[in-house]
Amino acid sequence: MKKIVVFLMILMLSTFFTTLSIGHNGEIKNLIPRNINYPEFIPIPGELPEDFQVPDKQSISYGNLPYYNIEIQSSDGEIIELIEQLDVEMLLGYLENLTSFGPRVTGTEECSVAADYIYSEFEDVGFDVRFHNWEYYGYSDRNVEATFPGVDVTSDEIYIICGHYDSVPGSPGADDDASGVATLMAIGEIFSNYSFNHTIRFVAFSGEEQGLLGSHVYAEEAALNEDNIVAVLNADMTGYAITEVHGNNVRVFEDDFSVWITDFMDDVAVQYNDYIRLNVVPSGYTWGSDHYSFWENGYCAIFAHEYEFNPYWHTPSDTIDNMNLTYFEKTSRLLLASLAELAQMGVDNSEPNPPSIVGPAIGKPEVSYNYTFTAVDIDDDRIYYYVDWGDGQFTDWAGPFDSGEGVTIDHLWIEKGEYSIRAKSKDTHNQESNWETFKVNIPREKVIVRTIYLENILKLFNRFINLNRLFTLINL
Incomplete structure (x- = not known):
């Protein structure tokens, strides 16, 4: 009889953790994962207060979320160079340092010292x-936030990679979640030697184990500030595997609006399979980690998680020794490559020179005139030209043209007056030059009449001179 009761209790707990998920409006609903027939466990925070409820925040309409169709753009060589730098040795160094502080319970000295360490490293x-x-x-x-600004001055896009550095009491929290924080710290160290078009934020949260508290405040403030966060990659428990099947797969939890990130990561895994060797397994919807705070505030986010749930979770045995570091390297490499492709690798780049402007400085109304614009880019990048004709008309980024190759554009002014042509150039990295100005006079009618009058006087004067010469010759 006792065995039957224990079996029923295990079955009930398994069913509860397998199906529990909180929807956007706060109701309990069943998890319906994509492509998983038998999900075994859905992680949740470990120190939830008895009266805790996932906040229901509907300040942003999910119907207003944009549809993203981002494609892999960086060259294979650039990304491979990044991937190959991330190895077990680098990850292990961060893991050992983070776990050396002992259990990092939110609000404790150990948690504070860990935050200081993360801050100092970034x-x-x-x-x-x-x-x-x-x-x-x-x-x-x-929370600790490290920002790596993008080099594309025209972009306000932000990409976030995050994990939580707190743990439950009594647990060193190696896999949960020193693994996620070690991943983002290692990626930050590597990325710091390169440049990316879009801004990247590396964020380590506390308060996750008490119910996603730190990320709740952070994501809510980001929404109030109207931060253009395009995608969030949340890494939480990414270092446990005991079989070949476990070691070749990684779960990615998603909501309907974040499926595109999962699909993008799958494309990245295929593109760089020789260096990552992981299958991305779309795993449906769960509220159990910090990605959910971003969902609640209208942002797209995914939750990367080991394929086989770590049985040492929230125990003193959640140690580095019970992690699979080779698998941890693979999941970290997938996150690195995905983030690099999303943020788009940039280059050390200088803006082109302001364009020279060559053409007539005086003209007539309703007559078309040609103007040539020429700029040089010291990096020999191709160039676009933008022209403000001074009459409310614009030529919007004509090009691209080779550096030093001029472009000739015709324009006519309807009204008489003085106009300032303003032109600037930009290169293929969207780095813009300063403005160059060229003044054009389309004379008023009284100026034209006066000019014609003077021309007629000169003609009469010349005739008078010629007649005077003739009379002189006759007198001779």
Whole structure:
């Protein structure tokens, strides 16, 4: 009888954790994963208060989310160069340091020292780092945010990779979730030597184990600031595998609006299979980690998680020794390559020179005139030209043309007056030059009449001179 009761209790717990998921409007609903017939376990925070409820925030309409169709753009060589730098040795260094502080329970000295360490490491590689202080649900602590600005000055896109550095009491939290934080720190170290078109934020949250508290405040503030966060990659428990099947697969949890990120990561895994060797397994919807805070605020986010759930989760045995570091390297490499492709690798680049402007400085109304614009790019990038004709008309980024190759554009002015042609150039990295100005006079009628009058006087004067010469000759 006792065996039957234990079996029923295990069955009930398994069913509960397999199906529990909170929808956008806060109701409990069944998990319906894509391409998984028998999901075994859905992770949830470990120290949820008894009265905790996932907040229901509907300040942003999900119907307003844009549809993203981002394609792999970087050259294989560039991404492979990044991937090959991320190895077990680098990851292990961060893991050992993070777990050396002991259990990192939100609000404790150990958690604070861990935050200082994360801050210092990101600061050392040259990122803009800040502590994001938060108070929520009776707790207070700090998130750590490191920002790596993009080189494309026309882009306001932000891509986030995140994990949580807190753990439950009594657990060193190696896999949960020093693994995720070690991943984003290793990626940050590698990325710091390169440039990317779009801004990347590396964020380590606290308060995850108490119910996603740190990320809740962070994502809510980002939405209020109207931050253009395009995608969030949340890494939480990515280092456990005991069989070949486990080691060749990684789960990616998603909502309907974030499926495109999962599909993108799958494309990346295929593109760089020789260096990653992982299958991306779309795993449906769960609220159990910090990605959910971004879903609640209208942002697209995924949750990367090991294929086989770590049985040492939330115990003193969640140690590095019980992780599979080879598998951990593979999941970290997938996240690195996906983030690099999303943020798009840039180059050290200088803007082109302002274009020279050659053409007539005086003309007539309703007559078309040609003007030639020529700029040189010291990086020999191809060039686009933008022209403001001064009369409310514009030529919008004509090109691209080779550096030093001029482009000739015709224009006519309807009204008489003085106009300033303004032109600037940009290269293929969207780096823009300063403006160059060229003044054009389309004279008023009284100026034209006066000019004609003077021309007639000169003609009469010349005739008078010629007649005077004739009379002189006759007198001779």
